């Protein structure tokens with residue numbers, strides 16, 4: 001379990017993380033979604049004790065990260081896969097991490113196998129690794145202590161589609177066994193299939209939160225009719241937000257029944273009416289994360 005309460009980080013005039021609160025529950029994969037610069041990494045660094053918060057707090061398994069006894073055995077962290085020591089081999093990286101956290105050496109082979117790095121690859125220096133291989137090594141390091149919680153910043157970065165699918169299965173299995181997973185991404189497509197819940201962050205603030213279904217409901221419906229202009233005007237008169245759909249028709253922030261009734265009342269024939277799909281969700285996120293302008297405060 002990860003509990004984040006009113007977490008805030010200010011760098012001079014920039015509120016990098018602004019009063020962020022949410023929980024990531026055991027047994028679930030929680031996706032932390034937001035565009036570049038939204039504050040995901042800063043929030044994760046505060047959760048893992050690397051950056052002190054300006055205010056607010058984060059607790060993992062009921063305690064601040066720094067107060068956990070041997071946190072490496074409880075929490076697996078992958079914040080920056082490219083930060084690994086380039087001169088060490090993958091295996092050396094893991095053996096060293098095992099020594100530091102008191103993990104048995106045989107776990108090194110187990111996790112190498114889990115993340116799909118071959119003995120030959122594990123024997124190569126990290127400087128020769130692709131970003132995808134570094135992500136796998138970072139994940140192996142995070143899994144080494146057999147933790148209860150995983151905190152992963154953009155772990156899909158650099159992975160090919162097969163790698164993304166592999167990671168999805170690994171994280172799903174980890175959560176199914178009762179683990180807590182928090183993973184960040186700037187791409188909905190990367191995490192929508194793995195995450196049970198999404199926390200959407202834009203310019204330091206949580207702008208939406210819920211299961212994919214809940215968020216899809218918030219994204220509204222797509223409607224096509226024989227007179228979209230008249231339907232849009234009627235919906236707006238009823239106080240409903242309407243926008244032109246990216247692929248034609250109208251994108252409407254209301255449920256299907258409201259739209260159907262409004263169309264019937266206006267005598268407009270509806271030819272298609274369906275919930276917003278992932279594309280609609282992506283649009284909603286772009287809208288939400290762009291609209292919530294970062295507050296500039298004087299230092």
Ligand SMILES: Nc1ncnc2c1ncn2[C@@H]1O[C@H](COP(=O)(O)OP(=O)(O)OP(=O)(O)O)[C@@H](O)[C@H]1O
Pocket residue numbers: 011014015016034035036037038039040041042043186
């Ligand atoms: N050490 C720092 N000093 C000053 N500003 C910082 C520092 N770290 C982060 N920021 C600023 O805080 C904001 C949030 O950055 P952060 O890296 O947390 O975002 P992010 O969501 O992880 O984005 P990305 O996907 O690009 O890594 C950005 O405006 C960034 O420039």
